[in-house]
Amino acid sequence: MPHPTVGTHGRLIAGLTGLLLAMGLPVLPGHAGMSAEELMVDPIEEGMTEEERQARREAIERERQAAEERRREREAAERAEREAREAELAARPYPVRLTERRCMECHDAGDFDREARTWPGWAFTVWRMRLAYGAELESGEWRVITDHLAETHGAPASKAAATWTLLALTPILIAALLWYLMRGRRQR
Missing domain, CATH: 1.10.760.10 (Cytochrome c-like domain)
Structure with a gap:
């Protein structure tokens, strides 16, 4: 259960503080009353049902996969352009x-x-x-x-x-x- 005094901005700070705690870094003293579990809760998923959380995680994974596919396509296009330029140069006398x-x-x-x-x-x-x-x-x-x-x-x-x-x-x-x-x- 989240801390009762944490508002919208506080949730963001709590999420960042949880990240800092997970990395073993010191946190601001104002959040000393919150447990590690409370700090590591994703503030966006806080009011969601388990199905909504799962759908959100799947959407995030699809976007990550799409970004990875775009990166691979961009690298392939750059490689093809470089090979075409090298072939053009090699074809000259x-x-x-x-x-x-x-x-x-x-x-x-x-x-x-x-x-x-x-x-x-x-x-x-x-x-x-x-x-x-x-x-x-x-x-x-x-x-x-x-x-x-x-x-x-x-x-x-x-x-x-x-x-x-x-x-x-x-x-x-x-x-x-x-x-x-x-x-x-x-x-x-």
Whole structure:
């Protein structure tokens, strides 16, 4: 039987106090006159018949089960979405995946759009990233990445022609420089 001075708010406090007692925590001194059984009575079920209590408990259990089912459905939907995203990423061509895996750790896609380079320019850039910044590349990956970047972010034809011309002339310029330096030494 509940304590005679416990009203609606008091029932809530009594229920919380009962919970605290069940957990072994100290309670407020104002409820010292109530027994543990009185404190642990669910104030909502207090005036109910046994059938009403049972129906309420079943409704609570159904709601708990429905909430659990919603949680499982949400997790399944998130898992399906994640798997679909992974499958979409895996279906893309190897050079795209490799470039993203190796380069996107430090760079975003906009970096590549701002840098239109020829194949030698991208090769130099990839090797610079590898040597100067420690980019991890397996054997042969630099060529796949360079080919992909040159194809998707290549320089305009005029810049490409200038680069290839300079590359073709480089050995001739080096040879001419060496010849000039050697000729100067012989004349001394």
